[in-house]
């Protein structure tokens with residue numbers, strides 16, 4: 001099943017610029033439309049192995065415990081046979097000893113089995129919790145480590161589904177299913193041996209009865225594997241739709257999408273329900289057919305056994321014990337179905353998680369990072385070079401055909417151009433959210449692909465329009481790029497860009513939690529906070545992508561004033577729609593269809609009467 005609609009969410013989440021929506025080729029049939037991502041063979045088995053490997057010792061202890069527990073449980077029918085064939089005749093002869101021994105043995109075994117089970121359940125619960133803790137952590141870390149390119153295509157709803165629904169499926173398997181299976185396998189082995197020891201003919205017949213039962217199990221397993229794949233995809237689709245709608249609740253309500261969304265959600269919900277129904281039906285079919293088969297076999301064995309008892313070939317106690325053993329074997333056959341259900345569910349979930357974890361960042365860390373040279377005395381910025389850079393998003397056509405550009409250290413460059421011209425893309429290549437498909441982006445002569453991620457994030461900071469705030473206080477949000485900053489430094493940064501007044505007016509000032517009521521912060525204020533954040537991070541290269549677009553005129557003027565201070569000495573790339581922003585620039589680049597079509601000082605470009613002159617005129621007209 002494919003869920004194309006949620007892909008739009010990726011664009012919305014990524015940034016407010018509506019990326020991916022007007023992509024040239026459009027994200028038609030992307031592999032990422034599917035839940036199952038490509039993974040190397042046996043990836044899920046290897047994943048499970050790597051999760052259990054550190055717990056080897058504990059797994060071994062749990063295995064010994066369950067073996068002992070099953071041994072204690074399976075002695076019961078043997079004691080019954082002894083009671084019927086030996087203790088009862090002895091009692092008739094006046095000897096109580098054997099019967100007392102049987103009673104004491106039965107009690108002792110029951111006690112031992114109970115204690116062992118308790119210890120085993122505790123041990124295996126600890127193993128399960130460790131595995132799940134590890135797995136959830138891995139999914140989260142991996143999701144964070146994967147490049148923006150991955151998140152453009154794989155929606156956050158799917159990621160949530162992996163970390164919740166799929167981990168939960170594994171929890172069910174490890175929690176209950178696996179314990180039952182181990183107990184069942186061990187019981188089968190013990191009972192098989194006991195039956196053969198008691199009476200080899202009866203034992204052989206009982207073991208042969210496994211053939212039809214195994215065939216039934218196999219058929220059920222095959223069918224439920226398919227159903228479980230469908231089920232986990234259907235669950236993910238429901239989650240994706242839910243997350244998409246709730247994340248975009250404002251546009252949903254603004255555009256009256258509720259009814260259409262209801263319809264779509266209902267459809268996905270129904271698909272989920274139907275797949276669930278199929279799974280229950282399949283289970284019911286299996287339970288009925290396996291019970292019928294088991295009971296028929298049991299009836300045949302009882303008849304045959306009774307005939308042999310009558311003929312004096314078999315002791316009554318042995319027949320009774322054999323029937324008890326067989327019942328113990330056949331009774332859990334329903335559970336085996338349930339176990340197989342949770343096994344299928346977990347196997348399909350594990351495969352999806354393994355597929356996710358097998359993804360490698362498209363913007364990898366360099367194997368041998370190169371340090372950026374120490375800046376020259378008095379220089380804060382770095383030289384930026386685009387050397388024959390070409391780029392296209394994976395889901396679209398070519399966006400930047402060929403860019404050659406040199407920005408000397410300390411220069412402020414404004415990038416202007418029509419919507420979709422490639423301005424943000426240029427900036428994102430510089431911040432290395434994506435890697436160029438051709439050519440190189442150089443920082444002080446070093447290819448950004450060779451710079452360690454940590455250094456690059458320190459040296460190149462991008463402030464975007466969305467101005468995302470993390471949960472936490474305003475001060476923490478400003479200090480994100482420099483957590484060691486003192487409160488005085490945080491305040492100084494806020495003052496420098498004119499954010500101090502509104503922050504001081506918040507209920508708890510800099511300590512106001514931005515996610516709590518009362519800490520609600522407007523779009524413009526969010527931009528001021530993220531601007532202060534960038535200032536405090538003090539990068540060598542600052543990219544402002546429409547960073548002042550949500551500010552009102554006084555707010556913007558405050559930022560304009562601050563910009564001169566903020567940008568002085570550093571290299572800055574300012575993507576601007578407003579004339580006022582361009583005024584701070586030493587140089588203007590005009591982009592059209594991924595190419596730099598004009599490049600020069602603002603006043604020179606105005607004099608040249610080209611694109612920029614026209615834009616400039618239009619701006620001036622709109623201001624008047």
Ligand SMILES: Nc1ncnc2c1ncn2[C@@H]1O[C@H](COP(=O)(O)OP(=O)(O)OP(=O)(O)O)[C@@H](O)[C@H]1O
Pocket residue numbers: 017019020021022023024152393394395396399417418419420421422423424425426
């Ligand atoms: N994540 C993405 N996946 C696919 N295509 C994308 C993505 N982001 C942008 N594009 C496409 O690349 C082209 C350039 O987009 P870009 O955001 O760089 O333009 P822009 O000049 O910054 O536009 P705007 O001024 O509207 O923000 C557009 O056609 C856009 O649809």
